[in-house]
Amino acid sequence: MKGLRKKLCYGIGNLGYSVVNQTITNFFMFFGTSVLKVPGSLIGLAVALSTIWDAATDPIVGFISDNHRMGFLGYRNGYVLIGTIGVSIVNLFIWCVPLNLSVGVKFVWVLICLLLNETFCTLYSTPYGALCGDLVSDYNDRTEIQIYKTIFFILGMVLPSILLYIFLPNTTQYPQGQLNPYGYRNIAIVCSCIMLVCGMICVFGTLTRQDKKVESTEKFSLKHLLISYAQCFKNYHLRLVIIGYSLSMISSAILTSVGLHFFTYCFKYSSLQITILLTALLLFMAISQPFWYKLSKRDDKKPALLSGLLVAIIGVIIIMLSYVFKDMLGNISFYIIFLAICVVGVGSGTLYSLPASMYLDVAEYSNPDKNNGATMQSYLTFSYNIANATALFLVGVLLDVIKFNPNLTTQSRPTQTGISIILFLGVLISLISSFLVFSKYKLKQKNFNKESDKIDND
Template structure:
């Protein structure tokens, strides 16, 4: 590792700081994801169709915006505070302000002005969030070049979202509603709390996380050729593998999650037991956090993802043909499969960092911002695509949305077939892409990092 002068060695402080960074991003982004559309429809009284169009347009723009911000980050020279940390430190402030402004009650404005206010605050927030999230995601690639430490960072990053979702799922519904009705002022109050806590977490990240891997500066006068970098990225097999693996896996998981309520409500006939599944998911997440790094260290990141997610896909392929009618047994089997597939979510960030190094290995240049933001583009594209797919599935199987309607036996059986079939196809295709496209096995990753160390050392001594 090429260490900067007077920078302490990698330690638990870095891991906790990186966890807090993800938690800080989740405080604003996930709060908005969970409650902004509810606020728009129930408080601002905007047509849900208009809300859907607004979110689709802005999410597509947000995805396109990621590589642009990544290119700008890459084109800037590192300052005394590092290359990425100053972006997080500066832009986390206006990001927090825009999160709060998104929940201001403007229902007294006429309909057109309401839509304009929503659009402006949404677009501005997403642009500022990208200015924080792209540098934050890229930060781990320069905190360490040790493969085990990078796996640890990816693992600890997953804790941020888990902590937020655990708290918000319990607190949100209890705080935001009175007598089953939304209270506008409470949405704004909780937005303020989330924004301030998120800002605090991100500022701690800027202090506790250190950039240690020297990023080669672009030669004086040489400008970043954005189109050329994108062309080079298109030949980066590691990045292509992790992007399409993540894209397919996210879409499959999102559709399955969208069908979850209908599976328990209509197939098992017991919606309350879904709460048991939700509570156990926290336990599963803790177990996944504990076992992922030892398994990844033993087998390799690619190898463990293929084995674990492949096992889960096979189990659901069997369940497609052999339906279960006992919800408790299903919850147990689903939990075991979750542990197998969890490596896909926990290790993906470490594989993105390896893809950044792979890009340097093949091109001789580091373009962390563009490489990471290109991956982020595909994640947001998957989010935009998958958001409504579960609704399309329900429509295709003839689900009756009439209040109090009892679904036909054919529809009920189709819910099971859709749930298990999409799980099998989604995770199976994701594993196939990772296995055949992503080139970095455990052995090749170690060889790549060693080669890069030699190259960086020779450049320093030249």
């Protein structure tokens, strides 16, 4: 694929978006329950409602982006710019909840901020995802640009773990640094600045001549969007990719939302140890991208994706066994978990590039002449957001069911066991289900005619 500058600018856009959203994904469930002292069911409800709102607005923003341009910024970049500014501002308020407020007021504050954040995230992510399809059209190029996008996304996922160590160290006042509320505010400031800079680079670094087409006069129709979404599920391969991807992302949602609880309360790891594990997970996701790209070119995308899922499942099982036998293993359990985390990182690396590439393939294969990239992208994000919202709400409820007490720095043994069951059972069920769904995918490279690249040779 030609156009290195545009590839880099496009990928950098995912760095800023990732660092903000991964901070929320990794830390907010813990922050809400253990720092703000809000019941897990309420935090889970707030996250679920905001995710459902995100899902509901995805098709609307997709339609607007496909049919209404914003001056010289075109059909994608203008909306990405609005999303960049909005996310950068709202993110600060999410982590600045006054601790002296009542539980009810804290819940309302959190809910409003999360809803606003998801609104601006949709304005950013849906046109951004469609921009990928505008920049390339070749079968392998779709995977290559997804690799760039994924590498920067994973780098953004790594940064919150590093910031956790920098701003949430163990101190005399906070022996468990993760419980320090002021550290989260500093993390938010850094993340918002990164989002702003990276978003601007993406907006002005990926402008393309394709934005000069005549604006559509098609009017928005919710009925039309619902019918179009239903049509996706009548398409065999679109249905498989949507369901398989949604299931795989549930594992990521559970791992990130409960992972901090698990390592803090079940293993009593310090901020440094947790940072090492999370950083290893994400770095191996990034490092594995060239390997999965080459494997997908050699053996095709489906075999590469199934191999990655299988590797991730094996890694999760090793972590589970390490917890079961942690008393027997003693201090060596940390090193075993570290190696297993690396294995999970390598395997799950496929989930952040290949399914998105396969979805673009199927969309192109099904509607080669239709200009609805953002709308099609929104259907995928709508589906996995609904799945994630359901999973996160259940996680919040289950934390209350197992009697998780945010006022205790040490949880009871039954509660620790409950946290581990939520984590391992949820992740394994979602990964295995995703494997079974993707195993039915039939399209191969030979089904596609090679097309010329759309990116200019800069």
